[in-house]
Amino acid sequence: xxxxxxxxxxxxxxxxxxxxxxxxxxxxxxxxxxxxxxxxxxxxxxxxxxxxxxxxxxxxxxxxxxxxxxxxxxxxxxxxxxxxxxxxxxxxxxxxxxxxxxxxxxxxxxxxxxxxxxxxxxxxxxxxxxxxxxxxxxxxxxxxxxxxxxxxxxxxxxxxxxxxxxxxxxxxxxxxxxxxxxxxxxxxxxxxxxxxxxxxxxxxxxxxxxxxxxxxxxxxxxxxxxxxxxxxxxxxxxxxxxxxxxxxxxxxxxxxxxxxxxxxxxxxxxxxxxxxxxxxxxxxxxxxxxxxxxxxxxxxxxxxxxxxxxxxxxxxxxxxxxxxxxxxxxxxxxxxxxxxxxxxxxxxxxxxxxxxxxxxxxxxxxxxxxxxxxxxxxxxxxxxxxxxxxxxxxxxxxxxxxxxxxxxxxxxxxxxxxxxxxxxxxxxxxxxxxxxxxxxxxxxxxxxxxxxxxxxxxxxxxxxxxxxxxxxx
Numbered sequence: 001x002x003x004x005x006x007x008x009x010x011x012x013x014x015x016x017x018x019x020x021x022x023x024x025x026x027x028x029x030x031x032x033x034x035x036x037x038x039x040x041x042x043x044x045x046x047x048x049x050x051x052x053x054x055x056x057x058x059x060x061x062x063x064x065x066x067x068x069x070x071x072x073x074x075x076x077x078x079x080x081x082x083x084x085x086x087x088x089x090x091x092x093x094x095x096x097x098x099x100x101x102x103x104x105x106x107x108x109x110x111x112x113x114x115x116x117x118x119x120x121x122x123x124x125x126x127x128x129x130x131x132x133x134x135x136x137x138x139x140x141x142x143x144x145x146x147x148x149x150x151x152x153x154x155x156x157x158x159x160x161x162x163x164x165x166x167x168x169x170x171x172x173x174x175x176x177x178x179x180x181x182x183x184x185x186x187x188x189x190x191x192x193x194x195x196x197x198x199x200x201x202x203x204x205x206x207x208x209x210x211x212x213x214x215x216x217x218x219x220x221x222x223x224x225x226x227x228x229x230x231x232x233x234x235x236x237x238x239x240x241x242x243x244x245x246x247x248x249x250x251x252x253x254x255x256x257x258x259x260x261x262x263x264x265x266x267x268x269x270x271x272x273x274x275x276x277x278x279x280x281x282x283x284x285x286x287x288x289x290x291x292x293x294x295x296x297x298x299x300x301x302x303x304x305x306x307x308x309x310x311x312x313x314x315x316x317x318x319x320x321x322x323x324x325x326x327x328x329x330x331x332x333x334x335x336x337x338x339x340x341x342x343x344x345x346x347x348x349x350x351x352x353x354x355x356x357x358x359x360x361x362x363x364x365x366x367x368x369x370x371x372x373x374x375x376x377x378x379x380x381x382x383x384x385x386x387x388x389x390x391x392x393x394x395x396x397x398x399x400x401x402x403x404x405x406x407x408x409x410x411x412x413x414x415x416x417x418x419x420x421x422x423x424x425x426x427x428x429x430x431x432x433x434x435x436x437x438x439x440x441x442x443x444x445x446x447x448x449x450x451x452x453x454x455x456x457x458x459x460x461x462x463x464x465x466x467x468x469x470x471x472x473x
Contacts, residue, residue, distance in 0.1 A: 001027055002158045006105040008032035011065050013058055013094070015085045016072020017044040023152035024070055024099045025053045036061060038085075058085055063092035073098055073148075073172035079199040098176025100169060103153045105179070107165075113183075113216075115164040117299055118147075120174065120211045121188025121224070123346045124292045125149070128188060129168040130320050131284075131296040136164055138313035139305045148173060164303065171198065171207045184302045185212040186222040186295050190229035191345045195367070201229075209233045215242050220302035222295055226250045245302065247294040249287050257294040259287070264294055266307065274307035276314075282326055283319030286353030288346075322460035324350060331473030333420040338444035339460030344372045347446035351376040354440040356423070358382055358416040360409070363447030363459070365389035370396050370446050377401050381439070382419055384412035388451045408452070409443075409459070413466040416441045421473065441467075 004027045014025050017039040025048065028035050036056040039045050049055050069089040076083045077096065089096050100118075107113055119129045126149040133145040144156040147167035156165065167182075171194055174180060190205050198204040212221035212233065222245045223234040238244040246256035254270045262279035265272055278284050284293050293314060300310050319325060325337040336354075341347040343366050351357060351373060361370065362385045370393055383403040385393050390405045397403050406412040420439045443463045453459040 001030060002103065002106055002154050002156060003030035004028045004033065004102045004106055004154065005031040006102070006109060007067055010034065010067040011036070012068050012070055013038075013061065013063070013066045013085070013089070014070045015039065015058060015083075016075050017041070017048045017053075018072060018074070020099055020152035020154075021072045022048060022051065022053065023155035024102065026051075027099075027102070027154035028070070029053070036066075058088070061088075063088050063094055066092070066094050069094050069096045070102065071096055071098055071176055073170060073176060076197065077172075077175055078203075079197055096176065097178070098173055099152060099154050100147065100167070100173045100177040100180060103165075103167075104177060104181055107159065108181075110159045112161065114159040115184075115303055116182045117164070117166045117184040117186065117303065118169050118180065118182035118211055119167070119186040119188070119295075119299075120169045120171070120208055121186070122191045122193045123343075123349065124188045124288055124295075125168050125186075126340070127289065127320055127323050128186060128292040128295050128299075129166055131292060131314075131317055132186075132299050133166040134317050135296060135300045135305060135310050135313040136166065136303065138316065139300070139309045141303075169211055171204060174211050175207050177210075180211055180214045181216045181219075182211070182214070183216055183219045184222065184299050185215045185219070186299050187212045187224065187230055187233060188291060188295055189224045189227055190233075191227065191343075192367070193343060193345075205229045205233070209236070212237050212242070213240065219243065220245055220299075222247060222298040222302065224248065224291060224295065225253075225256075226291070245298040247291065247298055249290045249294065257298045259290045259294065264290070264297060266297070266301070276307070276311040278314060281315060281317065283317050283324075284314065285324060286349055288349030288353075289324065322456060324353065325460070325464075327464050327467045328470075330417070330470060331421060332424050333417070333439045333441060333473075335417075335441045335467045336443065337460045337463050337467075338442060339449070339456045339463060341444040341446060342366070342448050342456055344368060344370055344446045347444040348373055348376060350442060350444040351379055354438070354442060355379050356381055356439045358384070358420045358423075358439065358441045360384045360386065360406075360412045360416055360441070360443045360463075361445050361447070362386040362389040362393055363445045363449050363453075364451040365392055365447050369393065373446065374400075381423060382416075384416045386412050386445075386452070387447060389447050409462055410466055413441070413463065413470075417467075417470055
């Protein structure tokens with residue numbers, strides 16, 4: 001735990017008692033703050049009270065006595081409407097912050113600031129966070145990893161010499177961290193997401209920009225330049241006097257890290273300083289993972305790792321569950337769990353990584369559905385549609401892609417496995433070869449999971465269990 005001493009002997013209101021809220025409450029109490037915690041869920045309040053966290057109905061509180069409202073990131077701050085605690089805090093002139101902000105304040109109070117890398121982006125931030133932490137561990141660093149991915153940030157071990165923090169930050173968390181100042185800030189990419197929370201794409205992008213705009217003096221902003229939003233942010237950040245390391249998988253860069261075929265290249269003033277291949281690293285398959293690798297490389301270099309150490313670390317990276325996770329191969333059919341792909345942009349990254357795809361998609365749809373995936377349709381042999389999006393997705397696929405409306409994941413896995421095995425067998429007869437061409441059963445839903453599963457992890461676990469229960473070829 002990282003005790004929060006910046007509110008010692010002051011009263012703090014805390015709303016939201018999920019995992020990060022409980023960790024934050026403990027950290028505040030350990031640092032000497034007087035906490036009043038609450039949640040709209042009675043069960044959450046009961047759980048906190050059982051852990052000796054002081055609780056009290058904030059609706060009846062005297063807000064003039066609070067030094068701050070510490071808000072859980074999932075609680076609406078601006079859109080679609082202000083939460084009642086936000087209204088109460090604003091009316092009383094009480095600052096509204098989150099756990100990332102508390103961490104930043106404690107880091108600044110440390111005798112010697114520990115290195116702190118913060119990673120954000122619409123897609124790829126969890127993989128990049130895990131990959132950067134892995135590279136640093138390979139380089140012999142003492143690494144603490146958490147935030148939006150993994151343990152809550154204040155539940156990590158406290159700062160000490162040689163320790164480095166690698167933290168994933170969602171837009172919700174950045175919105176509650178007005179003085180976010182990492183040593184290395186990473187912005188991977190931007191595409192429409194969480195518009196219901198931020199109101200407009202412009203607002204969403206502005207929140208994300210704060211992570212790299214706030215990089216501390218002497219630090220580095222690592223920014224992807226393959227979309228218009230991020231490219232403009234890179235230019236503004238550099239114009240503001242920050243050191244910017246640009247990354248790209250679509251273009252060669254005079255300065256930065258870019259993908260050239262299967263090689264990652266570090267370039268400076270047009271000269272190739274270091275080049276290594278990521279071909280054959282299964283956990284980094286696809287252009288989207290090449291972007292993650294480029295960002296992690298640039299961030300690791302900014303944190304002092306040698307290129308050779310980074311290249312060795314890339315080769316040993318095991319990947320993450322639910323993100324292009326290679327679950328099993330039966331015969332010559334590969335089963336891939338990409339349950340984290342909760343929007344079309346994320347699903348596109350998986351669909352462009354394979355050919356001959358038996359695609360399981362659906363759930364609770366997001367704005368735009370799968371229409372943006374139309375260029376990927378030729379890669380899809382057949383689609384197996386589940387959840388409330390099934391009819392909408394079927395209408396989009398039309399006559400371009402064969403499909404079945406399966407309804408539930410168990411039916412979809414069984415049908416996709418059967419069809420993929422049959423297709424592989426036919427291909428073997430046609431080619432008269434003992435090596436079958438690859439076929440992939442891909443769960444990449446392009447949807448949220450909430451119509452049938454609590455979260456994408458539960459959905460991905462269910463897929464993995466179903467695949468592992470299939471008989472051998």
